[in-house]
Amino acid sequence: MASSEPRQKLWIEIDGELVMSDYRVRLLELVGETGSLSEAASALGLSYRRAWGKVKEIEANLGRALVRSEVGGAGGGRTLLTPEAEELVIAYRRFQQRVEDDLEGAYEAELRDLLASP
Template identity: 40%
Template sequence: MRVGPLKVKAQLFCGDEAAMGPGKADLLEAIGREGSISAAGRDLGMSYRRTWILVDEMNRCFREKLVEATPGGGRGRGARLTGAGHSVLQAYRDLEHALAKASAGDPLARLDRLLRDVPLKAAL
């Protein structure tokens, strides 16, 4: 998330694994919208394998599964966010909002005044 020239990126870790970050939150939203892990991955430009790895990481890092999947196509198949998935996604988006709001104060304004609009051409 950008606040003026500042990029604010919140990541939540479980041991050494990133349990939640902006990309995983986007993936949860896409799964909720698409009703399918593979369709969510396609929507976000991710490979099938990468999408499933991210879902597995999230499900292993939280106390309750965030995504439940029923393999195969057809009625009643696909994926959905669990109650925990909805709660984690909302709490993460709330955290992003709070960080953006906290970042928009005087220190950022002072830095912004010192920052160029665009970089100079490389000297090389």
């Protein structure tokens, strides 16, 4: 018997401008984990320039800074998330989980039996 599962893509817009999506949040998460926009970009298969542009676009659409750079010595500098960015990432992931839970419940209630093999 074939298995069926609901799928969804989630993003947040403000005044029609894309602010948050799984992809953009993952970029921020990787910056937070690695302390490096370059490493985060590489992990997602992006150029540094494209990743930097995405971060700046999110910041412009939100109207607030999400990353800060620290100039380093021999070990080099690093890029860190602002406390507000850390909070946004955590809140987005909680929101995403709630949507997924609601989606699964609605699917179970409305469609699973109808889509089951005869």
